[in-house]
Amino acid sequence: NAGVTQxxxxxxxxxxxxxxxxxxxxxxxxxxxxxxxxxxMGLRLIHYSVGAGITDQGEVPNGYNVSRSTTEDFPLRLLSxxxxxxxxxxxxxxxxxxxxxxxxxxxxxxxxVV
Amino acid sequence: xxxxxxxxxxxxxxxxxxxxxxTYQTSGFNGLFWYQQHAGEAPTFLSYNVLDGLEEKGRFxxxxxxxxxxxxxxxxELQLKDSASYLCAVVxxxxxxxxxxxTKLIIKP
Numbered sequence: 001n002a003g004v005t006q007x008x009x010x011x012x013x014x015x016x017x018x019x020x021x022x023x024x025x026x027x028x029x030x031x032x033x034x035x036x037x038x039x040x041m042g043l044r045l046i047h048y049s050v051g052a053g054i055t056d057q058g059e060v061p062n063g064y065n066v067s068r069s070t071t072e073d074f075p076l077r078l079l080s081x082x083x084x085x086x087x088x089x090x091x092x093x094x095x096x097x098x099x100x101x102x103x104x105x106x107x108x109x110x111x112x113v114v
Numbered sequence: 115x116x117x118x119x120x121x122x123x124x125x126x127x128x129x130x131x132x133x134x135x136x137t138y139q140t141s142g143f144n145g146l147f148w149y150q151q152h153a154g155e156a157p158t159f160l161s162y163n164v165l166d167g168l169e170e171k172g173r174f175x176x177x178x179x180x181x182x183x184x185x186x187x188x189x190x191e192l193q194l195k196d197s198a199s200y201l202c203a204v205v206x207x208x209x210x211x212x213x214x215x216x217t218k219l220i221i222k223p
Contacts, residue, residue: 042118042213043157043201058210090156097209100145100164105156 002026006091006106013081013113021076021109023091031094031101032074033058034066036087037108043090049074050097081113116140118214120202125220126192134187134200134217142207148176148187149201151216157201160187189219197221 006023013019025032033048045058049068063085065077074093078085091106118138126132138146145164149157163169163178163185175188187200199216206212 040122040215042215043203043211044213045210100162100205102159102162103147103211105158107156108154 004091004093004104004106006089006109008109009107010110011112013078013111015081015083015113017081019078019081021078021089021091021111023074023076023106024072025074025091025093025104026072027093027095027104028071029093029095029104030071031097032068033092033103034064034074034076035090035092036060036085037090038087046076046089078111083113085111086113087111116204116206116212118202118204118212120200120214120217122215123218123220125222128192128194128221128223130192131188131190132192132219134189134219136185136187136202136214138183138185138202138204138212138214140183140204140206140212143180144205144207144209146178146185146205147201147203147211148185149203151199151201153198160200192221194221194223 004025030051034046035043044060047066049055052071089109092103094101094103148160151157161176168177173190178185199218201216202214203211
């Protein structure tokens with residue numbers, strides 16, 4: 001059971017570089033999302049998608065882009081990395097939007113921007 | 115604004131009982147989740163409450179009072195493996211999850 005798979009697990013970027021965090025789920029979930037987790041703060045929603053072809057902004061979308069061309073994949077792109085984007089990123093999915101549905105998280109991606 | 119408050123850190127002894135509180139002020143309420151997160155790992159689902167009252171499952175219980183904007187997670191017969199962060203999250207009126215910063219629970223032998 002793969003569940004939610006995200007890569008890479010660790011990445012170091014230089015300021016201004018771009019990169020893509022990959023996320024895939026094999027549970028046929030409609031809802032997918034990206035969070036960042038910083039010390040002393042709750043998980044913050046970056047972008048989310050309620051189905052293929054549909055994406056929307058969360059609480060902290062600036063500096064990030066997403067796309068949802070298939071039900072399975074939901075990549076997160078950092079356009080021009082900044083030190084403020086140093087964080088742990090989690091991809092998550094659920095059957096539908098959060099209401100009552102268990103959210104499954106990927107293992108996390110530790111990103112450092114120097 | 116929307117706010118979820120949890121204690122930052124708690125310490126308890128193996129075999130004891132601990133109660134982790136969560137208070138919330140959100141625009142609407144459509145349920146409350148508890149997740150567990152071990153250091154360096156992803157959060158994993160523990161429980162979901164949408165109605166007032168206490169739900170018990172083995173060593174663990176989750177309580178909700180919507181009128182007070184309050185929930186707690188009760189852990190009995192603590193084991194060393196219970197050392198983790200416990201995250202409280204509320205589903206708001208837009209069906210978005212609002213997360214607390216989490217409570218780091220340290221279990222000592």
